[in-house]
Amino acid sequence: MRLLRYIIIPLFFAPYFASASASDTTNIPFSRIIFHEKIIDEQKRADKIDGKIDGLIKAGSNEEVNLQITDALYRKVNALRNEIEINKTISTNNDKVRYLRYLEQMMVTFVKQWKSHEILPSIAPALLDNFRDLMIANINGENMAQLVKKASYEVAAINTPIFTDNPGYKESRNDVFLKFCTLYPEKIMANIGPFADEPFADSLVIVAFTKNPSQLYSYAQSTGSRQGRLIRRINDDRIKAVVQLSSQNRALFYFPFLDDLISGKQSIESISKVVGTSNDNYDSLGYFKLLVKTEIDYQGRLIKGDTPIAMLDVNGLQDILNQRAIQHFVTPVNELHDYGPSIRFKAIMPLTAQELYYMMIAGENELFTSSYKFIFDRFMQKMGPNPRGDSLLLSVNFDKFKKFIKMSAGYGKLDEFLRTMPENAQTLMQAFVAKLETTGTLEDAVDVADSYGSVNPTVQKSMLQNIEWNIERCKRENNDRGVKIYSLLRTIFLSADPANNVDLSKEIGIPPVYTVDHNYITDEQGRVVELVFFYGDEDGRISFASYMTSFPKSQWDVVYKKEWVEIKSNKGKPVWIFANLPLDNNLGKDSEAQEKLRGYLEANNLRPSVVIHRGHSYHLPFTIKQLPEDSKIIMLGSCGGYNNLKDILTYAPDAHIISTKQLGTTNVNKYIIDALDNSFVSGKTIDWKQMWDGLENSFSRASRQERETFEDYIPPQKNLGALFIKAYTKLGGMDDAL
Numbered sequence: 001m002r003l004l005r006y007i008i009i010p011l012f013f014a015p016y017f018a019s020a021s022a023s024d025t026t027n028i029p030f031s032r033i034i035f036h037e038k039i040i041d042e043q044k045r046a047d048k049i050d051g052k053i054d055g056l057i058k059a060g061s062n063e064e065v066n067l068q069i070t071d072a073l074y075r076k077v078n079a080l081r082n083e084i085e086i087n088k089t090i091s092t093n094n095d096k097v098r099y100l101r102y103l104e105q106m107m108v109t110f111v112k113q114w115k116s117h118e119i120l121p122s123i124a125p126a127l128l129d130n131f132r133d134l135m136i137a138n139i140n141g142e143n144m145a146q147l148v149k150k151a152s153y154e155v156a157a158i159n160t161p162i163f164t165d166n167p168g169y170k171e172s173r174n175d176v177f178l179k180f181c182t183l184y185p186e187k188i189m190a191n192i193g194p195f196a197d198e199p200f201a202d203s204l205v206i207v208a209f210t211k212n213p214s215q216l217y218s219y220a221q222s223t224g225s226r227q228g229r230l231i232r233r234i235n236d237d238r239i240k241a242v243v244q245l246s247s248q249n250r251a252l253f254y255f256p257f258l259d260d261l262i263s264g265k266q267s268i269e270s271i272s273k274v275v276g277t278s279n280d281n282y283d284s285l286g287y288f289k290l291l292v293k294t295e296i297d298y299q300g301r302l303i304k305g306d307t308p309i310a311m312l313d314v315n316g317l318q319d320i321l322n323q324r325a326i327q328h329f330v331t332p333v334n335e336l337h338d339y340g341p342s343i344r345f346k347a348i349m350p351l352t353a354q355e356l357y358y359m360m361i362a363g364e365n366e367l368f369t370s371s372y373k374f375i376f377d378r379f380m381q382k383m384g385p386n387p388r389g390d391s392l393l394l395s396v397n398f399d400k401f402k403k404f405i406k407m408s409a410g411y412g413k414l415d416e417f418l419r420t421m422p423e424n425a426q427t428l429m430q431a432f433v434a435k436l437e438t439t440g441t442l443e444d445a446v447d448v449a450d451s452y453g454s455v456n457p458t459v460q461k462s463m464l465q466n467i468e469w470n471i472e473r474c475k476r477e478n479n480d481r482g483v484k485i486y487s488l489l490r491t492i493f494l495s496a497d498p499a500n501n502v503d504l505s506k507e508i509g510i511p512p513v514y515t516v517d518h519n520y521i522t523d524e525q526g527r528v529v530e531l532v533f534f535y536g537d538e539d540g541r542i543s544f545a546s547y548m549t550s551f552p553k554s555q556w557d558v559v560y561k562k563e564w565v566e567i568k569s570n571k572g573k574p575v576w577i578f579a580n581l582p583l584d585n586n587l588g589k590d591s592e593a594q595e596k597l598r599g600y601l602e603a604n605n606l607r608p609s610v611v612i613h614r615g616h617s618y619h620l621p622f623t624i625k626q627l628p629e630d631s632k633i634i635m636l637g638s639c640g641g642y643n644n645l646k647d648i649l650t651y652a653p654d655a656h657i658i659s660t661k662q663l664g665t666t667n668v669n670k671y672i673i674d675a676l677d678n679s680f681v682s683g684k685t686i687d688w689k690q691m692w693d694g695l696e697n698s699f700s701r702a703s704r705q706e707r708e709t710f711e712d713y714i715p716p717q718k719n720l721g722a723l724f725i726k727a728y729t730k731l732g733g734m735d736d737a738l
Contacts, residue, residue: 035100042107059121072124143168153179185211214315220246256317258310325362353382389420406447437482446721531608532579535615536590540582563593572681656716
């Protein structure tokens with residue numbers, strides 16, 4: 001019976017391809033059937049990722065790519081199984097079993113990494129082609145190094161460890177590590193240990209240093225480790241400075257000033273006056289002021305094409321500046337929300353206008369609306385009786401001015417700022433929209449997109465005119481990326497006004513953005529499946545208790561399991577909600593509950609189209625990594641930043657996103673979630689504008705605090721930055737923006 005099964009399976013999938021595999025008629029000895037079955041099980045696991053085993057693997061909305069992945073994982077894998085069986089050079093049963101196991105190992109790794117979002121499934125065709133090339137080379141006793149060198153990192157990282165018996169394995173292993181270091185220079189030191197004696201090790205440490213000097217710190221301290229010995233043998237003044245600094249008390253406090261320490265512009269002694277020897281004598285205000293002063297100096301160098309080594313990346317100057325701004329100023333004014341201004345904003349009073357500028361930018365995803373507005377007013381006051389915004393921007397070397405303008409627009413303060421420079425306001429807005437194609441990411445373009453909906457009609461008109469001018473400029477310069485960016489912005493901006501009759505689905509090919517049809521979010525059984533993530537800290541337990549009051553027995557059936565709760569509508573359209581219990585966060589029980597719940601949903605072919613995150617912003621990355629690709633509506637707190645939006649849409653490219661600029665509060669979340677669930681049960685099309693108008697009306701009668709909190713929520717139709725990322729990705733442009 002098993003043998004017959006191998007004859008049938010390839011034929012079953014043959015209609016999707018030009019021809020069936022030769023394995024249709026290959027006899028498989030009984031002793032090797034189990035090894036073929038294991039490979040077929042992996043094919044089924046890959047097929048099941050989209051929810052059903054049907055011979056067509058759907059990894060996304062691009063049907064051509066889906067067919068290529070399906071062809072690779074079925075036809076090409078079956079062809080390899082057949083080739084192993086009929087290849088006369090693989091003469092013994094043990095050798096054939098070995099190569100079948102190699103093929104299984106490749107499939108297991110591919111499926112595992114795809115499901116964990118470590119790779120894109122679109123690498124499947126290249127992965128299978130490279131595997132076959134390596135297999136043939138290995139069978140013939142040939143060195144595989146050149147084949148590995150030609151492959152992408154993702155392909156090489158999966159296939160190379162399989163062929164450990166190849167004469168080129170060591171060279172290939174080194175090549176894979178070099179590919180890894182090119183993609184992830186911030187991870188070099190953590191992974192260089194096994195390669196410390198290779199000729200390229202010294203140069204990689206230099207690369208690691210230039211990307212993130214502080215990553216050398218702990219390894220320089222560890223004199224007995226392979227990394228420590230490697231660092232200390234390098235004859236480079238910059239590396240020597242890190243080694244010297246690593247012995248300094250509270251060394252990480254000094255790393256943002258590394259360039260100045262090397263050049264002699266600052267000394268350890270002068271910096272130590274604000275760093276102190278412990279938290280007891282640490283001058284947090286003085287340290288922040290020194291960070292700002294150094295940031296302005298470094299930005300001046302950056303403008304001249306001289307990039308300070310300690311400015312960027314993890315634990316660099318900008319990272320530490322943001323951390324300290326949030327720790328010492330943003331968090332206190334947020335937490336003292338219920339106190340009067342003299343208490344709430346006491347921490348920021350000694351700051352200059354420049355320092356307030358950097359503090360506001362650092363708090364982009366953290367500041368409450370009321371916090372920002374007070375700080376902005378203080379910022380204007382600190383510029384003096386006749387404030388000049390253009391002079392302020394000049395004094396900070398126009399550092400992050402596009403982020404500042406985006407935030408000012410979002411909080412309704414841009415007009416006030418522009419009035420401080422009447423003769424230069426137009427020029428500033430032209431600069432805001434200019435040169436979006438020259439940056440390494442789409443962040444500036446997303447900031448421009450997010451700003452459009454918050455500025456007055458006059459500024460909107462000016463922005464559109466500037467975008468039109470930049471489209472023509474990029475055409476003259478034959479800059480395709482620029483034309484793509486500006487053309488998309490123009491289309492999205494025009495679509496924001498219904499009078500323009502711009503259909504984004506037709507123009508760009510993305511799903512409707514202003515409405516959600518009920519059928520769009522239901523599964524094959526007509527159910528709306530909703531997944532809610534809770535975290536087991538005190539806030540999570542309070543949120544969960546409040547959340548559960550939304551489901552009266554007259555309308556919902558509630559069943560508690562060991563690690564999650566199941567909530568199903570008993571009236572109207574079927575809505576099935578699954579929420580993990582907020583179990584002990586300190587013991588990791590909440591993450592275990594989430595993992596088991598996701599396993600249960602997958603095993604029962606329940607594919608959530610609605611995902612809700614309930615928790616602090618530091619929990620958000622864990623939710624994002626668990627987002628199902630089928631997510632159509634996502635409600636997340638603290639996700640207004642570019643990197644979070646990009647990550648969310650990488651995992652769930654078609655999602656409508658409801659976000660907030662701060663931690664979502666229980667009462668506000670309850671109103672929004674109840675409105676969503678009521679819409680799902682009714683089966684009606686969701687009209688985001690209509691829903692949001694109703695919510696605004698409800699909150700107009702709420703307390704001041706609730707009104708202000710609701711103002712921080714951004715509905716999908718106003719999240720123009722997310723629309724831009726969707727559209728750019730849809731046109732195949734995201735890879736060149738990462």
